[in-house]
Amino acid sequence: MHAFAKLLSLAAVLTVLSPLSLGVAGQQCPNGIGVRPEIRTLSPGDLKAFIDAVKLLQTPRNRGQPSEYDNFAMQHNQVRTIAHNTPQFLPWHRAYIRVFESRLQAVSGRRIMLPFWDWSFDSQAPAGSPVFQDNMFGGNGRSSDGCVINGQFRDWRPVYPSPRCLRRSFDRGASLSPFTSVEGIRSLFRYRDYNTFRTQFEFPPHGQVHNAIGSDFSSMFSPNDPLFWLHHAFVDKIWSEWQRTPGNNPNAYNGVNPNRSQASVNDQLAYTPYRVRDVLDTRNLCYVYASFGGFSGGVSRRSVTDSVPRTATSLAPDVTLQDVANASDATARPAADDQLELLQLRDPKPLSEDFIRMNNYDVAVVRQREEEARNMVKQLNAIPNYVSPAALINRPDLALNIIGKHGSLVATKGNKRLRIKVPTGAKDSTMIHNLLRKMASSLGTLQKHVVNNSRKTLADVIGATGAQSVKSIYGVRSS
Ligand SMILES: *[C@@H]1O[C@H](CO)[C@@H](O)[C@H](O)[C@H]1NC(C)=O
Ligand SMILES: *[C@@H]1O[C@H](CO)[C@@H](O)[C@H](O)[C@H]1NC(C)=O
Numbered sequence: 001m002h003a004f005a006k007l008l009s010l011a012a013v014l015t016v017l018s019p020l021s022l023g024v025a026g027q028q029c030p031n032g033i034g035v036r037p038e039i040r041t042l043s044p045g046d047l048k049a050f051i052d053a054v055k056l057l058q059t060p061r062n063r064g065q066p067s068e069y070d071n072f073a074m075q076h077n078q079v080r081t082i083a084h085n086t087p088q089f090l091p092w093h094r095a096y097i098r099v100f101e102s103r104l105q106a107v108s109g110r111r112i113m114l115p116f117w118d119w120s121f122d123s124q125a126p127a128g129s130p131v132f133q134d135n136m137f138g139g140n141g142r143s144s145d146g147c148v149i150n151g152q153f154r155d156w157r158p159v160y161p162s163p164r165c166l167r168r169s170f171d172r173g174a175s176l177s178p179f180t181s182v183e184g185i186r187s188l189f190r191y192r193d194y195n196t197f198r199t200q201f202e203f204p205p206h207g208q209v210h211n212a213i214g215s216d217f218s219s220m221f222s223p224n225d226p227l228f229w230l231h232h233a234f235v236d237k238i239w240s241e242w243q244r245t246p247g248n249n250p251n252a253y254n255g256v257n258p259n260r261s262q263a264s265v266n267d268q269l270a271y272t273p274y275r276v277r278d279v280l281d282t283r284n285l286c287y288v289y290a291s292f293g294g295f296s297g298g299v300s301r302r303s304v305t306d307s308v309p310r311t312a313t314s315l316a317p318d319v320t321l322q323d324v325a326n327a328s329d330a331t332a333r334p335a336a337d338d339q340l341e342l343l344q345l346r347d348p349k350p351l352s353e354d355f356i357r358m359n360n361y362d363v364a365v366v367r368q369r370e371e372e373a374r375n376m377v378k379q380l381n382a383i384p385n386y387v388s389p390a391a392l393i394n395r396p397d398l399a400l401n402i403i404g405k406h407g408s409l410v411a412t413k414g415n416k417r418l419r420i421k422v423p424t425g426a427k428d429s430t431m432i433h434n435l436l437r438k439m440a441s442s443l444g445t446l447q448k449h450v451v452n453n454s455r456k457t458l459a460d461v462i463g464a465t466g467a468q469s470v471k472s473i474y475g476v477r478s479s
């Protein structure tokens with residue numbers, strides 16, 4: 001780090017020590033406890049206020065020099081070895097995004113709460129997520145140079161590691177592979193030991209999102225991409241859910257630091273005013289998370305799922321449905337880039353080796369966990385009568401970005417498959433929604449023919465605690 005950057009980092013440390021960022025244990029939260037919302041639940045006005053505040057931090061005090069925002073990105077790179085693949089991964093990022101949030105509040109003079117992005121809910125077709133739309137963060141970088149050219153941050157020019165445009169590279173190309181599903185995330189609640197939970201969550205699920213979005217997001221300067229804060233707010237929310245899980249110790253913290261000392265709640269969290277113990281309870285930092293039941297575009301997920309009848313029904317006359325056919329392979333899952341399958345969950349792609357190494361993880365260990373995750377997806381897809389809240393049949397908004405491109409959609413359960421023909425011109429959201437409702441009402445037909453190759457329930461596959469969490473959060477009905 002040259003002297004100039006050193007000076008800046010000192011300035012940044014001094015800034016974060018301002019009283020505004022302090023909600024540490026023993027101190028009151030002058031404005032009470034705020035609630036961090038899911039990004040898609042924000043009103044247009046609140047979304048704009050958040051985006052405007054981020055842009056204020058991105059505006060350099062002096063033209064051509066790093067902004068306060070740039071310094072945050074630089075700090076993240078500085079903690080490469082202390083806050084990644086270590087026990088500090090969760091508390092450090094909690095402290096860091098809290099400091100960022102307090103700066104948003106300070107520069108805007110408004111009580112802006114950091115939104116989170118429930119990417120597990122968008123996991124089956126993440127490129128269609130609302131976060132990648134024009135009114136939010138924009139989509140993939142353009143093929144020529146990776147620059148993001150739409151969305152609210154298209155003009156943003158990060159300074160570190162060298163000044164240029166904000167870049168993304170979905171799967172190092174054009175598509176964006178699936179993320180870990182809502183069930184996969186909650187399956188981690190089986191791990192009762194803090195550091196086991198932390199390590200299983202950090203890699204692969206948290207890492208996959210960085211790796212798949214790519215470019216800035218898969219580097220140690222990932223905060224260059226403003227989506228970083230929403231990704232890590234969700235990671236933080238999952239930790240806080242784990243902490244509040246009955247039977248878990250909310251203050252659990254253990255593991256070994258890089259300098260081989262035992263991880264301690266007295267350890268300082270770099271670039272923040274906090275020690276680990278100050279951040280174990282989010283209320284000490286003056287925030288909690290809103291629960292997010294997963295609706296989208298004003299369409300309740302339950303309106304689709306609840307229309308699944310227990311017995312076979314006939315289709316509406318204007319929709320043609322191929323007879324129930326034998327699926328070629330009862331245990332096959334859709335390919336990562338298959339967007340026609342509405343019922344089954346997909347496997348995330350394996351992490352790239354250079355990304356694993358950048359994070360000091362062991363490639364063999366990650367490959368082993370990826371294999372376990374694939375086995376779990378296989379078992380989830382085989383549960384009789386279970387439809388994931390993340391399954392595309394429950395996501396008319398994501399399906400809208402897909403359906404126009406193909407002539408038909410399929411739903412596979414066990415060893416059986418239904419195919420529905422998409423009427424030409426089915427492009428508006430009402431039509432898509434109706435189509436999915438019709439598809440849903442045909443699931444009874446499908447179920448009737450399924451040869452039951454699994455008697456497992458959700459709790460058998462992901463554990464009772466995780467199943468309870470999925471059900472209570474996403475309102476899942478059966479199994
Ligand atoms: C070892 O690392 C921890 C965590 O960063 C730190 O709190 C502690 O002071 C370090 N111990 C020594 C002896 O450097
Ligand atoms: C499906 O499999 C069953 C049992 O193997 C067989 O009897 C039936 O003919 C198959 N149906 C189709 C459409 O291939």
Ligand SMILES: *[C@@H]1O[C@H](CO)[C@@H](O)[C@H](O)[C@H]1NC(C)=O
Pocket residue numbers: 384385447448449450452454455
């Ligand atoms: C499969 O088995 C389960 C448990 O025995 C049962 O509840 C379910 O109705 C069966 N599903 C079908 C499609 O036969």
